[in-house]
Amino acid sequence: MQTTRGGEYMQIRLNGKDYPLAEQTKTLHDLIQQLNIDEEVVIIEQNHQIIDRSRYMDTNVQSGDVVEIVHFVGGG
Amino acid sequence: MTDRYSRQIRFRPIGQDGQDQLAERCVVIIGLGALGTASAEQLVRAGVGQVTLIDRDYVEWSNLQRQQLYTERDARERLPKAVAAKQRLCEVNSTVTIEAIVEDVTATNIERLVAQADLIMDATDNFAIRMLINDVAAKREIPWIYGACVASYGMTYTVLPKETPCLHCLLNHLPQQQDTCDTRGIISPAVQLVASHQVTETLKLLTGAKAALRRTLLSFDLWTNQQSQIDVTSLKQAACPSCGDAAVYPYLNGTPLQFVTLCGRDTVQVRGEGKRDLVRLENEIRARGMKSQRNPYLLMFETEQHRIVAFADGRILIHGEADPEQAKQTYATYFK
Numbered sequence A: 001m002q003t004t005r006g007g008e009y010m011q012i013r014l015n016g017k018d019y020p021l022a023e024q025t026k027t028l029h030d031l032i033q034q035l036n037i038d039e040e041v042v043i044i045e046q047n048h049q050i051i052d053r054s055r056y057m058d059t060n061v062q063s064g065d066v067v068e069i070v071h072f073v074g075g076g
Numbered sequence B: 001m002t003d004r005y006s007r008q009i010r011f012r013p014i015g016q017d018g019q020d021q022l023a024e025r026c027v028v029i030i031g032l033g034a035l036g037t038a039s040a041e042q043l044v045r046a047g048v049g050q051v052t053l054i055d056r057d058y059v060e061w062s063n064l065q066r067q068q069l070y071t072e073r074d075a076r077e078r079l080p081k082a083v084a085a086k087q088r089l090c091e092v093n094s095t096v097t098i099e100a101i102v103e104d105v106t107a108t109n110i111e112r113l114v115a116q117a118d119l120i121m122d123a124t125d126n127f128a129i130r131m132l133i134n135d136v137a138a139k140r141e142i143p144w145i146y147g148a149c150v151a152s153y154g155m156t157y158t159v160l161p162k163e164t165p166c167l168h169c170l171l172n173h174l175p176q177q178q179d180t181c182d183t184r185g186i187i188s189p190a191v192q193l194v195a196s197h198q199v200t201e202t203l204k205l206l207t208g209a210k211a212a213l214r215r216t217l218l219s220f221d222l223w224t225n226q227q228s229q230i231d232v233t234s235l236k237q238a239a240c241p242s243c244g245d246a247a248v249y250p251y252l253n254g255t256p257l258q259f260v261t262l263c264g265r266d267t268v269q270v271r272g273e274g275k276r277d278l279v280r281l282e283n284e285i286r287a288r289g290m291k292s293q294r295n296p297y298l299l300m301f302e303t304e305q306h307r308i309v310a311f312a313d314g315r316i317l318i319h320g321e322a323d324p325e326q327a328k329q330t331y332a333t334y335f336k
């Protein structure tokens, strides 16, 4: 999936792997929606800074960002 | 016998000193599914002095794919997991003191169950019980290690009392559980990797090698080849209800529900009113013209819609029922 924003190829580093950003993925909220992860069990670090859960909606994702996402699961 | 731990002692960070310390320690493992059996076997082989095994369930055929201590015979006999696990582990290492407890861990009994623990190993399958473990661990200042997995994904986190953020700091509230091993499946390597992380952290803690602890929240997906580690130190909340300065341990002090739907299992668990006389129950069931199967720990019988398992400790599982209200009626039919 080739994704561009203003003609620029959009890609982040997600959990140690390159990850192409879709056109509509503007914020961390969009990103975890796209990943189909439940927002209330997630911890996100963006460029080595943990982002508060209340700020996912208004935190933009930029090309080149290094993002780590850990989500809690219950099984065992 | 003296050779048993030679390779582990030769591993410099443990050595004879570490081995001696392991022999003095007690680990309480809560949950004996895939994670619990994997870490129990490693800890018992490693020579941890005392291992307490707690589980409320019995062995079923679908467990055998990944729950490494159980055999077909255990499933046929519907042995409680704690009992079957203990039998196998005693064969593996008879020098370890192993205690098997067939009980549902609740706010009422958890303080007693972990009283001797130097460390609590989380091998449970839901968030509610982990919040309870988190509370008791904070209150009694016992380190505990979160471990969980689903599909090919696994995660783990080591909680140190008065030091790291606790689970409540990280999650704020009790989340709804969406993915379970019953709905999304699980592959054994994911289990083994989580358990390996948990056991390694345990070995470090029990041998006093705190400097070697990982100190991150860790997750991985073995199928998509992703992994992630986050340093969550900054998330420790001074006002956390579970580990903060004025902690109230909300999960430990809450009242347990009587009828609980087990996540993703189409089963309602009923917490009973104390111990149950299984022989008497068997007679009652037979008097109704129904068949039952009994061992020293539980009695099982089937109705037209449900499979019902009654445990000697008073609990009841109503399989084939997800609605607590319906379960109440079924319960009233056979147990009142």
Ligand SMILES: [Zn+2]
Pocket: B165, B166, B167, B168, B169, B170, B237, B240, B241, B242, B243, B244
């Ligand atoms: Zn806390």
